[in-house]
Amino acid sequence: MLKLLTSSQIREADAYTIANKPIQSLDLMENASRAFVELFMEDFSDRTLSISVYCGTGNNGGDGLAIARILHKEGYERIKVIIARFSEKSSLDFNINLDRLKSLDLEVKEIYRAADAGPENADIIIDALLGSGLNKPLDGEWKDLVLWLNTLDGAKVAVDIPSGFKAEGAVGRTDAVFRADLAITFQRARLNFLLPDSSPYLKYFEVADIGLDEAFMQDGEGPYYLLSEDDIRDRLRARLPFSHKGSYGHALLVAGAPETMGAALLCSKACLYTGAGLTSACIPAEGLNALNAAMPEVMAVVREGNRLPASLQWGKYQSAGIGPGLGTGDKSLHVLKDTLKNFAKPIVIDADGLNLISSNYELMQLVPEFSVLTPHVKEFDRLFGEHTSWWERLETGIDRAVTLGCTIVLKNRYTIIFTPEGRCLFNPTGTPAMATGGMGDVLTGMIVSFVAQGYTPEDAAIMGVYLHGIAGESVQGYVVPPSRLIEALPEVILRYL
Ligand SMILES: NC(=O)C1=CN([C@@H]2O[C@H](COP(=O)(O)OP(=O)(O)OC[C@H]3O[C@@H](n4cnc5c(N)ncnc54)[C@H](O)[C@@H]3O)[C@@H](O)[C@H]2O)[C@H](O)CC1
């Protein structure tokens, strides 16, 4: 797991690296600028593109000057540098890089007011005005310049952070932020890049390694981490030679209603394809034919109306999940209550299971410790109250996961897993092609399956979320139908052994 850092922690890592490695701050700027150019060249390889680099006079601006110099050396022919002298201050590394630049045959223009910028018709606008040193919202000349840059047609690339964008903390809606197509950021993804609030200001980001001290960063304070494939390799266990279906647990999925049997089928199938030894689906009688026809491997536990069968032996299941397609009426409420009262182990609760708890919050007391809740954003807000920013949701998620002693999986482009110890894990896998109904049902089935196989609920959530995304990436196309994703699972999981 990669530790994710706030801007001030990155600055500390910067200072620590300078103090403890044979590297000066000017070298770090050079590293950062070289690493930026390497990634930039992969995206924009045509050396005849015209590029305008807009620089502030701090270290973000210093990066911009070094980037212009390195791009020139790499053979880009049409580079222009515009320095915004809106402050009397300039950093030492900025000044040194300005001297280095002056020895080259490049067009450099200094402006003192936003109105002096332009005309501008470059193919690419590089924003090196302000980076992680931002300490207040943009106003005055800065704001005017950024607003004007946002009107230009060229592709927009930000150095480190789009100017005016807060790397962490609640992001309000404002115009005074550079709207970047791409940000090439240094060392670690910025926390707000991983939240949907960044979408008006940033389409895409890449991370460049600039050589900050890894051990120092990993040891830093703070709850934020980014999952990586090692987290799956470290957890996933091979199936053993003399194992049998009993070795991989029996999972129970309480799901479906006559009109929403599809959700029950999807989560049961995902559970089966993720490797549970046995999968049973607790479904309404009306769904029995559908289940038998679609999935001969899955056993049925038939509900009549609001009644779970008296013969249900709760103790024989190693894991249970409830919610997909269950409905929110009185019958479903009854089924949920019965399940929570009778299944003594951690349980995975999704969809209507969560909606029912939202409108009957006293049920939360029945949720066993170490259970896994898997809300999407609307379900999250129904459960825990309205939020005005995703940053607030992060704070709430950490708090509720600790107080409830549960793992909370807040589903999104970068799904966030809040653990009972108060960690906040961002998942990088998945694609926008997965934004379609039924995906959540699949995830629930996967997590329930991993719990059945003996993984802790927290590990099951980590593995389920990560592998769900990888399986989605493995299916080519404009959209990923959940059934196709499920069929990719056995092969995808095997890659991580
Ligand atoms: N370790 C690293 O990640 C490295 C980062 N580098 C680059 O340095 C910048 C951060 O540089 P810094 O000089 O600290 O700040 P800025 O250039 O972002 O800002 C300069 C200056 O501007 C003032 N300021 C802040 N907010 C406002 C505002 N709203 N209006 C007006 N003025 C403002 C404030 O005084 C700032 O100090 C980082 O992003 C990287 O690009 C290094 O190159 C290498 C290592």
Ligand SMILES: [K+]
């Ligand atoms: K910037």
